[in-house]
Amino acid sequence: MGFLFFHSAQTDKNANYDKGKLFENLLAQYLEATGYDIKTRIKKEGLEYDLKGIHRVSGNQVIGEAKAFSQTIESKEFNAFCGKFMSFWKKDNSSRGLFLSTTSLTAEVNNYYQENYAEEIKVFSGEELLKKIIKELKLPNPESLEKQIQSRSLYPLSYHLLTTDYGIFFVYIIASSESATASSFAIFRDDSSWLNDKNYLELIQQNLRELQGLEPVIAGNSFHNFTTTRIIKYGLEVGEGWFDYKAPAAPEYFIGRRELIEDIKEYISLGKDPQNTLQIKSRSGVGKSSLLAYLNRCFEEQGYLTELHDARDVKNTFDLYYLVQRFTQSKWQASDHKGVEKQLQELIDRLNKNQRGIFMVDQFESMFNNDELFNSYESLITIFSDFKPKLFILIGRKDDLLTYHDNKISLEKIKQLSKIYPLHDFSEAEAEELINKINETSIKKINNEVKSFIYDFSDKFPWLIKRTITHLISYYEKHQQIQGDLFDTGLGLKELFDEELEELDELEKGYLLRIAPKLPATASELHKEFDEDTLLRNVLDKLTKSRILRLFGNTYDTYNDVFKEYLGGKLPKVYQAFTYRLHPKGVLDFFYNLIQYNKAQYSELRFSNEEIKNLYLKQKPKGNNHTVNHLKYDLKQIGLLEQDGDEFVISETAIKIYHNRDLGKYVQSKLKNNAIVIELLDIVKKEGSFSYSDLPQYLENKLRFRKAGKNTWSSHAKNLRAWLTDFLILIEDKKSKRLILPTVQKVVRK
Numbered sequence: 001m002g003f004l005f006f007h008s009a010q011t012d013k014n015a016n017y018d019k020g021k022l023f024e025n026l027l028a029q030y031l032e033a034t035g036y037d038i039k040t041r042i043k044k045e046g047l048e049y050d051l052k053g054i055h056r057v058s059g060n061q062v063i064g065e066a067k068a069f070s071q072t073i074e075s076k077e078f079n080a081f082c083g084k085f086m087s088f089w090k091k092d093n094s095s096r097g098l099f100l101s102t103t104s105l106t107a108e109v110n111n112y113y114q115e116n117y118a119e120e121i122k123v124f125s126g127e128e129l130l131k132k133i134i135k136e137l138k139l140p141n142p143e144s145l146e147k148q149i150q151s152r153s154l155y156p157l158s159y160h161l162l163t164t165d166y167g168i169f170f171v172y173i174i175a176s177s178e179s180a181t182a183s184s185f186a187i188f189r190d191d192s193s194w195l196n197d198k199n200y201l202e203l204i205q206q207n208l209r210e211l212q213g214l215e216p217v218i219a220g221n222s223f224h225n226f227t228t229t230r231i232i233k234y235g236l237e238v239g240e241g242w243f244d245y246k247a248p249a250a251p252e253y254f255i256g257r258r259e260l261i262e263d264i265k266e267y268i269s270l271g272k273d274p275q276n277t278l279q280i281k282s283r284s285g286v287g288k289s290s291l292l293a294y295l296n297r298c299f300e301e302q303g304y305l306t307e308l309h310d311a312r313d314v315k316n317t318f319d320l321y322y323l324v325q326r327f328t329q330s331k332w333q334a335s336d337h338k339g340v341e342k343q344l345q346e347l348i349d350r351l352n353k354n355q356r357g358i359f360m361v362d363q364f365e366s367m368f369n370n371d372e373l374f375n376s377y378e379s380l381i382t383i384f385s386d387f388k389p390k391l392f393i394l395i396g397r398k399d400d401l402l403t404y405h406d407n408k409i410s411l412e413k414i415k416q417l418s419k420i421y422p423l424h425d426f427s428e429a430e431a432e433e434l435i436n437k438i439n440e441t442s443i444k445k446i447n448n449e450v451k452s453f454i455y456d457f458s459d460k461f462p463w464l465i466k467r468t469i470t471h472l473i474s475y476y477e478k479h480q481q482i483q484g485d486l487f488d489t490g491l492g493l494k495e496l497f498d499e500e501l502e503e504l505d506e507l508e509k510g511y512l513l514r515i516a517p518k519l520p521a522t523a524s525e526l527h528k529e530f531d532e533d534t535l536l537r538n539v540l541d542k543l544t545k546s547r548i549l550r551l552f553g554n555t556y557d558t559y560n561d562v563f564k565e566y567l568g569g570k571l572p573k574v575y576q577a578f579t580y581r582l583h584p585k586g587v588l589d590f591f592y593n594l595i596q597y598n599k600a601q602y603s604e605l606r607f608s609n610e611e612i613k614n615l616y617l618k619q620k621p622k623g624n625n626h627t628v629n630h631l632k633y634d635l636k637q638i639g640l641l642e643q644d645g646d647e648f649v650i651s652e653t654a655i656k657i658y659h660n661r662d663l664g665k666y667v668q669s670k671l672k673n674n675a676i677v678i679e680l681l682d683i684v685k686k687e688g689s690f691s692y693s694d695l696p697q698y699l700e701n702k703l704r705f706r707k708a709g710k711n712t713w714s715s716h717a718k719n720l721r722a723w724l725t726d727f728l729i730l731i732e733d734k735k736s737k738r739l740i741l742p743t744v745q746k747v748v749r750k
Contacts, residue, residue, distance in 0.1 A: 002102065002126070002127075002130070002335055002336050003023070003102040003130065003160065003163070004161065004162040004163070005018070005023060005068060005162070005163050006163075006164045006208055008166070008203070009165070010207065015207075019068045020068055022068075022163045022165070023066050023068035024040045024041070024050055025040065026133065026161075026163045027050075027064065027066050028051060029137060030133045030136050030137060031051065031053055031062070031098075033136040036053035036055050036062060037054055037056060038051055038052070038053035047087070047088075049063050049064070049065075049084065050064055051065070051066060051098070051100075060095065060096065061094070061096075062097070062098055063085050063088055063095060063096075063097050064097070064098040064100055065084075065097075065098070065101075067103075068102050069102055069103050070102070070103065070371075070372050070376060070379070071375045071379045071382075072103050072104055072105065072106045072382055072383070073101055073103060073105045073106065075106075075108065075112065078112075081099055081121075082117055085097040085120070086120075096121070096122065097117075097121035098122055098124070099124075099125075100124050100125070101123075101124075102125065103125060103126060103336070104125045104337050104338050127335070127336055127339070130161055134161070137168070139168065139170075140188065140190065140191070145159070145170055145172065145192060148194065152219070153177055154175070154217070155174060155175045155176070155177070156172045156173070156174055157173045157174065157182055157318065157333050158172070158173045158318065158321070158335035159173075160173070160210075160335070167190060168190050169188060169190065170187065170188040170190075171186075171187050171211075172185060172186045172187075172188070173185055173214070173318045174217060181322050183214065183215065184214050184215045184216065185216060185217065186217040186219070187216070196219055201216035201218070204216075209316065209370050209371075209373065210316045210317050210372055211316060212316050212370070213230065213315025213319070214315070232309055232313045232314065232319060233310070234308065234309065234326070235293065235308050236293045237310075238251075239253065241253065241441075242437060243438065243442075244466065245463045245466035245470065248287070248289035248290040248292075249287065249294075249462065251294045254290055254294045255433050255434045255462070256287075256426065256429075256433065256434070257287070257291055260291075260421060261294070261298065263421070264280075264295060264394075264421060265295075265299075265302075268299075268392055269354075269356070270389075271389025271390070273419065274388070275418055276384055276388045276389065276392045276393065277381050277384065277385070277394075277395065277414065277417045277419070278393070278395065278421060279396075279419070279420050279421065280394070280397075280423050281398070281399040281420060281422055281423065282424070283398065283399050283425075283550065283551075284398055284544065284551055285461045285463055285547060286424070286425050286426065286460075286461060286462065287426070287463075288396045288397075288423055289362050289396065291396070291423060292308060292360055292394070295360070299356070299358055302356075304357065304358055305347070305355065305356070306327075306357075306359075307323060307358070307359045308360040308361075308362070309323055309360070309361065309362070310362050311366045311377075312366045317376040321334045321335060324343055324359075324380070325343065327357065328343040328344060328346060328357075330343045337379055337383060340383055341386075344383065344391060347391070348391065351390055355390075356391070358391075358393075359380075359384070359393045360393075360394045361393070361394070361395050361396065362396045364395045365397045365398050368409065371409050375409070380393070381393055381414055381418075382413070385417050395414075398551065425459075425460050425461075426462055427460075428701075428704070431455055431458070431462075432704055435451050435454055435465055435469070435705070436451075438465070438469050442469075442473055446469065446472060449577060449578055450472060452577050452703055453675075454468045454469055455704065455705075456675075471499075497563055500548060500563075501548070503546060504546070507535075507539075508539055508542060511535075511536070511543075512543060512549075516558065516564055516568060519556055519558060520556065521556055522556070523540070523556065526556065547559065575674065575675040575678060576673075576674070577674065578637055578675075578676070578703075579676065579703060579716040579717075579719070579720050580634050580716070580719045580720055581633055581634055581716075581719065582719060583718075583719055584722055584723050584726050585726075586631075587635060587638075588667075590635075591635060591640050591641075591658075592658075593615065593619060594607070594612075595650065595655065603652055603655070604649055604651050604652045604655070605649065606644075606647050606648070606649050607648045607649075608646065608647060609646065609648070612648060613625065616628050616631065637670075637674070638671065639670040640654050640667075654666075664727060668728070671727055675702075676702055676703075677729060680698075680730070681729070684740060689733065689736065689740045690730075690739045691736075691738050692732070692737060692738065692739055693737065695717035696713040696716070698717075699716050699717055700713045721739070728742050
């Protein structure tokens with residue numbers, strides 16, 4: 001049971017004002033029915049009173065406060081009325097105060113009231129006030145209206161008094177025979193007749209947020225057996241297997257977060273701290289929903305009672321009451337805060353000593369645009385705070401403050417009642433573990449260089465790691481390429497990005513292309529740029545939900561710069577990261593020997609693996625296959641040797657470059673296509689130098705998927721330094737032992 005309000009002329013700007021006026025007029029009718037002559041909004045001696053009246057028989061005066069709140073009443077509101085009333089009471093101590101509200105006082109405020117003002121002020125709220133109004137105004141018996149609904153094989157869950165500028169109605173929240181969750185509503189006039197005005201029903205439905213997601217039931221001759229079904233799923237929709245990037249990871253495919261998980265489990269188990277609301281906050285796409293699904297599994301295994309749902313499925317306050325009923329396993333559904341308190345107390349009484357009840361909410365930020373529903377959750381959190389240490393609310397939400405929405409809500413109260421757990425981005429080790437785990441389970445494997453690219457490209461977003469691996473394996477199979485050659489084709493990123501945009505319509509794509517050059521940008525900056533375009537809000541919501549844009553704080557951006565460049569009309573070349581196995585002199589000497597061995601002029605050369613091996617062993621009788629493989633690897637990386645099936649090819653172009661004595665310049669350009677060299681150059685340009693004593697650790701970090709000992713990384717660093725300095729990409733400052741830029745760029749000739 002509760003109160004609803006609707007004025008046919010209300011707008012977003014004046015809805016609260018109209019709601020207050022309607023409630024005051026309803027209370028005036030109620031008090032007049034009890035014997036008072038009432039006036040509303042009276043100003044006297046600088047103070048304003050919502051209701052002021054004189055009893056027609058006793059002559060006693062009454063001062064009333066009307067609060068049409070969706071939240072429980074805090075001390076600020078109640079104390080403000082007490083102050084106003086007591087100044088009036090001191091002049092006439094026969095007068096009485098009435099505090100009338102749609103919601104109850106908090107437990108703390110109620111204790112204060114009972115101890116200090118119970119004689120002078122009467123408080124009526126929620127269900128108690130509603131029943132008094134129904135009785136005094138001689139409104140229909142709610143049970144008789146319920147029978148009308150039940151006679152049509154529908155199930156009334158709760159009723160509410162709807163006050164409008166056209167009169168007073170009853171609203172019944174209804175479930176169909178197929179659904180335990182509220183799916184529809186019916187409205188009755190104050191003469192017990194079923195309201196069938198379709199236009200008015202739709203108008204009310206559109207303007208009362210409490211009725212969002214519900215359909216009106218039409219009775220009379222047009223009535224049909226209404227079977228709309230709504231299900232609020234327990235738990236979250238999770239992915240299937242390691243590759244599913246469109247849904248949160250299922251608990252059996254969950255990676256990392258071990259320390260955070262243990263901290264939360266210990267906090268709830270001990271139950272000693274003052275807050276029993278826990279907030280897990282993160283930026284978009286780092287696995288918050290996956291973490292909640294995993295925690296829920298952990299809590300269930302511990303024997304805790306849990307309720308986990310996606311807040312996007314919750315459309316109105318009645319849905320929230322249903323979820324509380326499901327959580328408490330109550331036989332009845334609450335219709336106001338008092339009922340919720342009673343259900344939670346019944347749950348507490350059933351829990352054993354070490355058991356906990358945990359009410360878990362994912363995507364909490366989804367209700368920032370529904371102040372009525374937000375207020376209901378806030379009130380639930382406040383109620384939970386009185387049930388420490390047995391009950392907890394665990395909230396998952398983006399670490400985004402109220403952004404471009406003109407909200408009428410504040411997060412301050414929830415913040416005060418909460419313990420915050422930041423969910424940081426995947427660590428390096430966690431991202432590496434996920435990439436390796438997915439690769440292990442794949443029939444087609446990816447090499448270490450491709451793994452390193454995925455690590456950098458995904459910026460450690462778990463979903464983007466899965467998305468990229470799925471794409472690359474599919475692309476690799478489709479094009480039947482050697483994996484190293486995938487970098488030459490840009491790893492098929494154009495196809496990847498094209499797939500991401502497929503779910504957008506042309507209008508949304510148009511907005512995205514206009515938005516992309518402005519990013520990163522705040523919501524307010526974008527709205528100014530688009531001249532307060534009313535469509536922009538919905539487009540931004542769609543783009544963030546689709547993970548095409550990310551929202552961090554109040555700033556929008558793409559997930560990585562490569563995608564941003566693609567939206568700008570170009571797709572940058574993707575460079576492979578690799579190091580060199582041998583010193584440049586030995587590699588190039590062997591290249592010269594391959595050409596001289598065949599006395600090549602200007603046609604391509606082809607070698608079998610055995611021919612390359614024999615030629616090397618002829619020159620180096622004590623050599624081994626290991627070194628032969630290193631030579632082939634380095635020659636391929638600098639573009640002097642290509643692989644064609646089982647054969648190795650020195651191209652006609654490479655031979656011409658050799659004969660034209662342009663080999664040094666050519667190799668220099670190929671070295672600058674190495675992602676490691678590109679990054680080192682950027683570092684040196686920015687910092688001025690790079691210590692080559694740091695080079696082994698730098699390489700180990702960049703090539704994290706290649707497992708090697710310290711001596712191997714030192715050898716790789718020594719070889720890389722030789723390639724860089726021999727071809728004048730960087731030079732050594734022997735005094736400081738650092739790599740620096742050449743003072744004069746020379747053309748390399750070798």
